[in-house]
Amino acid sequence: MKDLLLQYAMYNIWANQRLLNVLGGLTEEQLDRDLGSSFPTLRRTVYHIWDVESIWYQRLQLASPVIRPAEGFTGTWPEFVQAFQRQSVMLKDFIATASDARLAHTIEYHHPVRGICKSAVQHALLTVFSHSGFHRGQLVTMLRQVGATKIPATDFIEFTRSKK
Helix, strand or coil: CHHHHHHHHHHHHHHHHHHHHHHCCCCHHHHHCCCCCCCCCHHHHHHHHHHHHHHHHHHHCCCCCCCCCCCCCCCCHHHHHHHHHHHHHHHHHHHHHCCHHHHHCEEEEEECCCEEEEEEHHHHHHHHHHHHHHHHHHHHHHHHHCCCCCCCCCCHHHHHHHCC
């Protein structure tokens, strides 16, 4: 399981970076245009991915309460990119240094709607990566709405092909 989780963590970093490269070429107006998605703008959608990666990482560290890094964030786009990339690497490093027992361990955390929840660490990590992938798919659609035409593939199979 650890090898698979590590592979997904590296894929997550790769896929996030591919879309951050495209987003970094957009205007502020394009990043902040209301497109009517779950999170209405490109910026808010990518900030949401960052928040959730951070929240799960904090839960894995048994932090309570957790803090959403995008809440009140006033930094520049490059500062955001650096912080988001660092967060994704922290998830990878967590997996790389975790024992099999740690990955199978159950954590308890507070969910804002469901209250106290318990999850296996490995399930929490898979949740992080599938959640990020779901919202990356939304970003692709939103990028097309603002006129982006050169949108890279972010499928897992593309990641595996690129590593050969």
